[in-house]
Amino acid sequence: MIDTNIRERAKYLRNEINRHNHLYHVLDRPEIGDAEYDRLMRELGELENQYPGLITTDSPTQRVGAPPADGFTEVKHVVPLLSLGNAFNDEELESWHKRVTSLLDGAVFDTVCELKMDGLAVALTYENGLLIHGATRGDGLRGEDVTQNLRTIRSIPLSISGTSPERFEVRGEVYFPRSHFARLNEQRIINDLPPFANPRNSAAGSLRQLDPRNTAQRPLDIFIYGLGYANGTQMPDNHWDTMLYLKSLGFRINSNNVLCHNLDDVKNYYRHWLDDRKDLDYDADGVVVKVNSLSYQRNLGQVGREPRWAIAYKFPATQAVTQLLDIGINVGRTGRLNPYAVLEPVNVGGVTVKTATLHNEDDILRKDVRIGDWVLVERAGEVIPRVVAPVIEHRTGHERKFAMPERCPICNTIVVRTIGVAMSSCPNTACPAQLYELLKHFVSKGGMDIEGMGEKLCAALLDASLIEDIADVYFITRDDLIKLDHMADISTDNIINAIYKSKERPLARVIFALGILHVGSETAEILTSHFGDIIPLARAPEEELVTIPGIGPIIAQSISSYFHDQDNMEVIEKLRTSGVRLQEENPLELRLTGTLFVVTGKLESLTRAMAETRIKELGGAIGSSVSRKTNYLVAGKDAGSKLEEALKLGTPMLSEDEFLKMIGGN
DNA sequence: CCGCCTCGAGTTCT
């Protein structure tokens, strides 16, 4: 016999833990910390260990109770799980609404809008307040008994506190939170398992684990969206209140559901989530619109397996299946060979997609994508489409595996494969493809920023052999451009002007524009503030470069070898002779080196001594009188003879403001 | 040596 006190304690612990579970997983409003929760769980576990008679099926320790199964048993649904008709635009929604209205003899009716989650529908059966079994939707008539796996989902109550119908079934959608999806796939790749294509597949895979312990590892969650049936208690007469009632029983209901009084509310709800669904922690592929009144629902009935009282207003698909016609190769600025998918054009989320990157050979092998495959293409919320995975079921056996070419598709040079990494690259830096990419990079916004020089002009200039290296940009003439035709006089002038203006870009931009491997905008910035001029940078030995924070051996090697290349040095020389600034406009330190100043008159914002100190700090020199060697006269108020002398000699003069600007910045 | 963080490179369509 177990002591009554202990029995009471166990019961108390069960209730407490279940209550905190509900607070945490359903209401998202925890009252205690993890440590405290663990303590309660441990105490209950210890009691149950000592007195196995205390273990109840709804004990929180029993979420993972069952041993691995051999398979799943089929269960017949008491009330079939229906599927839904679809609407893809406002007109289709309106015609559904009109039809329902006429079937209801013109009655005005409320609807409930819910997000249609892209997960797995399940049915949970409770008897006398206890979860007795749970099943997948299957074909709607029969599903699989996955009770043991569903029990591991913390937001599913194992028992109902308070009174509940004697026997009832709720329906819900099990999903795999997006926030955990990437991590799961990382794990799978580490464990040599194929990654899941999307969170929906993860949910399906997780729910079909034979060992519930595996399922318990997965952060599955659920939203309850309907009541299958209920015996023994009076139920609300509409869907909305039914959901409120289920919520009061402890079920997790999506708080984004709304009750709508007219069709405009429905449309607004749809449009709102069309934009905002990207911020949800689950995939939603549309909005489910349900007639609220249950008696209206009964009147409307169903056609085939689709109820007339509900419709799914689908969002434009962000995924689509299409055929992979070919795999092409792009040669990038760095010479890397980047494979891309040539797709049978397909509409994904409202845009026709014809190509998508495949990253590298590794990626293709990992996904096992073959030419001729039907592939799943995705434009997940974001803009850039990607090939997710092949649809293996559509394989005919005529697909061709892809192999990286042995030679550069542009210049036919034998490609180099870096050992360890399946990344091929064309070693020929003079490869026309690389020069084209480099030229585009050189004139781009982050680089020399030459307005009006886009892809087309770059290609045309290369085509006409007017450009053989990036410095040739500064030797383009109006006549050259006119010869290219397709070009009005005005735009020709604009381009010549833009090229001229670009000579004054800050040094960091120029260094970035050169396109040195591994030197992007940040590194260019670091190099600029360290050297202030391209010459000392070009001469810096690797040993010096690696001492600079942010520059490691690989970047140092890359910089060093760039400047050791004769051709590159010629390019720099050409840039210099054509007037491109290759010094920091405002080198932070010592930027006044070799400049002789004379300060005279009364300065407003600082004393003469301060001004002179500042000049010396920046590497400049101070003269006591104006001579031909004087570079600048800083003239304050009431300047006397020195001013006259400077005027006589034509010495450049700086007002106080101009001077402050020159030394300014810090 | 490993994990974390930052930076670089490539990318689609209208």
Place this chain on the structure above:
DNA sequence: CTCGAGGCGG
């Protein structure tokens, strides 16, 4: 934006 590589601290 996303992936991978490089740098760096522990």
